[in-house]
Amino acid sequence: MPPPADTRIGVKICGLTEPAGLEAAVTHGADWIGFVFFARSPRHVTPAQAASLIARVPQAGPRRIGLFVEPTDAQIAAAVDAAALDGLQVYAAEERALEIRRHFGLPVWHARGVATAPDLPACSALDGLVIESRPPAGSDRPGGNAHPIDWTITRGWTAPVPWMLAGGLAPDTVARAIAQSGARAVDVSSGVESAPGLKDPGLIARFIRAARGGHNQDGDYQPR
Numbered sequence: 213m214p215p216p217a218d219t220r221i222g223v224k225i226c227g228l229t230e231p232a233g234l235e236a237a238v239t240h241g242a243d244w245i246g247f248v249f250f251a252r253s254p255r256h257v258t259p260a261q262a263a264s265l266i267a268r269v270p271q272a273g274p275r276r277i278g279l280f281v282e283p284t285d286a287q288i289a290a291a292v293d294a295a296a297l298d299g300l301q302v303y304a305a306e307e308r309a310l311e312i313r314r315h316f317g318l319p320v321w322h323a324r325g326v327a328t329a330p331d332l333p334a335c336s337a338l339d340g341l342v343i344e345s346r347p348p349a350g351s352d353r354p355g356g357n358a359h360p361i362d363w364t365i366t367r368g369w370t371a372p373v374p375w376m377l378a379g380g381l382a383p384d385t386v387a388r389a390i391a392q393s394g395a396r397a398v399d400v401s402s403g404v405e406s407a408p409g410l411k412d413p414g415l416i417a418r419f420i421r422a423a424r425g426g427h428n429q430d431g432d433y434q435p436r
């Protein structure tokens with residue numbers, strides 16, 4: 213699941229549940245698309261639903277990522293067997309994330325909730341990190357809460373592996389978040405939705421364009 217080879221900002225659109233959002237992510241040049249296999253999420257999809265959405269993704273399209281929270285091997289196996297996933301985004305202790313990578317042989321991005329600079333990991337044996345906010349009080353899920361981190365905490369950080377910034381990003385804030393954090397890849401779910409679990413194709417287009425400084429996939433300038 214390497215970041216884009218060129219210098220453009222990598223973009224992941226996560227929590228896709230239906231074809232219109234998926235097609236917007238593909239058309240506007242997302243690098244990764246995410247499917248949430250976590251029952252308490254409003255974006256939850258079954259392996260069969262993910263498989264039928266993924267069947268619409270062209271071979272050269274975005275890489276397909278399965279998101280799991282403290283999963284059992286059986287839960288991952290059900291998704292991996294049904295849907296062609298290119299990588300896994302895992303919310304679990306690092307040891308467990310490593311075990312999942314060994315067992316399934318897929319790249320694993322380890323999700324890390326942070327609040328201050330000392331929370332940022334100095335090392336990681338995984339393929340990438342998703343740096344995001346800790347859940348606000350009362351939330352029953354570790355991500356997808358539309359809750360941003362202080363973007364400045366990553367400025368002086370030497371990341372041990374490729375990383376992406378997540379948590380509360382939106383079309384109107386993503387350019388500032390990139391400038392302040394130094395992130396080269398970003399991940400969004402809530403900020404491109406018209407309702408929890410329902411992606412808005414127009415917001416997806418705006419988010420990707422804003423992340424890439426007003427340029428779309430083909431490099432054509434699009435006024436913001």
Ligand SMILES: O=C(O)c1ccccc1N[C@@H]1O[C@H](COP(=O)(O)O)[C@@H](O)[C@H]1O
Nearest residue numbers: 226253355356357358379380400401402
């Ligand atoms: O999207 C969810 O419902 C979700 C549930 C459990 C763990 C992570 C989840 N989403 C991920 O959280 C971050 C930030 O999301 P948001 O933009 O603040 O909504 C992102 O990686 C989502 O994929």
